[in-house]
Amino acid sequence: MKLDQLRAFIAVVETGSFRSAADSIHKTQPGISAAVKALEEQYGLQLFDRNSYRPTLTAAGHAFFQQSKKLMSQVLQLENLGHDLAQGTEAPLQLCLSQMALDDDCMSRIKAFQLQHADIALDITTDHLYGVQEKLTKNKCEIAIGPRYGLDDRHAFIELNKITMTAVISPTLLATLNASDAKIKQQALYSIPQILVNDTTANASENGHRYVLPTGKRWYVNDFQAKKTLLLHGLGWARMPKHCIQSELENGQLVPIEVENFTSQNQLPIFMIRLRHQTQSSQANVFWEMMKRFSNSTGSDL
Numbered sequence: 001m002k003l004d005q006l007r008a009f010i011a012v013v014e015t016g017s018f019r020s021a022a023d024s025i026h027k028t029q030p031g032i033s034a035a036v037k038a039l040e041e042q043y044g045l046q047l048f049d050r051n052s053y054r055p056t057l058t059a060a061g062h063a064f065f066q067q068s069k070k071l072m073s074q075v076l077q078l079e080n081l082g083h084d085l086a087q088g089t090e091a092p093l094q095l096c097l098s099q100m101a102l103d104d105d106c107m108s109r110i111k112a113f114q115l116q117h118a119d120i121a122l123d124i125t126t127d128h129l130y131g132v133q134e135k136l137t138k139n140k141c142e143i144a145i146g147p148r149y150g151l152d153d154r155h156a157f158i159e160l161n162k163i164t165m166t167a168v169i170s171p172t173l174l175a176t177l178n179a180s181d182a183k184i185k186q187q188a189l190y191s192i193p194q195i196l197v198n199d200t201t202a203n204a205s206e207n208g209h210r211y212v213l214p215t216g217k218r219w220y221v222n223d224f225q226a227k228k229t230l231l232l233h234g235l236g237w238a239r240m241p242k243h244c245i246q247s248e249l250e251n252g253q254l255v256p257i258e259v260e261n262f263t264s265q266n267q268l269p270i271f272m273i274r275l276r277h278q279t280q281s282s283q284a285n286v287f288w289e290m291m292k293r294f295s296n297s298t299g300s301d302l
Helices: 003-015 018-024 029-043 059-086 104-116 130-137 171-175 224-232 246-250 282-294
Strands: 093-098 122-127 143-146 155-169 194-197 218-221 238-241 265-275
Touching (some): 003 018, 003 029, 003 059, 018 029, 104 122, 104 155, 104 282, 194 238, 265 282
Antiparallel strands (some): 155 265
């Protein structure tokens, strides 16, 4: 398999014909046809159904196309990196931030770093639960910031701050529970969805969640904004980072609840994390040391 063959294949899919593909990547039409045929012969599969007027992807062709696009995107990134390094431009520092760690304290620290080190480009992604540490182990970031999910002897980490997690519900939905006690019994919530943010890791038990009722409905969303939207519309209850719902708590759109025999509210430490035996870039070392100066807390930085 050659990159030129993949480019020809992708061009046919995206332009809708072999002739248009040839024009788009400045190749001859026979060259495009030969490239696609070479791919099909190499893997013993048919990428296109050629019985229709325009080439149509087969099921195998569709799967092959999806992976080809991902590969070519990575190739482009590598080419750009190579050009940047040749010109003396350093690669950006890759950070992964837990969605629940995006409070004013964390953001002000990152902004302070950017102001002091404007020459260091940052490439920031977000994830949730064990997905944050998985980014480290898969070399998709150099430093992560998030809670202590999945940390072990492979990781060096320093506590940066703490966030407050609190269980909340809309007042209209709370009224339907007819709860007279200070604490709501777990059984009263079984018919109401507990809204959780998906963990992106493939094999995390219970999707990586620690604070889940053993019985009852569960809805999974992709981020805390979607979670808050469902809460505000009275479609469930959930634990939320307090900084994400501060205004809604103040104006009464959401109210905190205490659930019997359940951790309804707690302080969650947020850590800066790296792999202990991974060689760090100079940018990562500068970032680590500056964030470390912000923190007066303990950790495992050996």
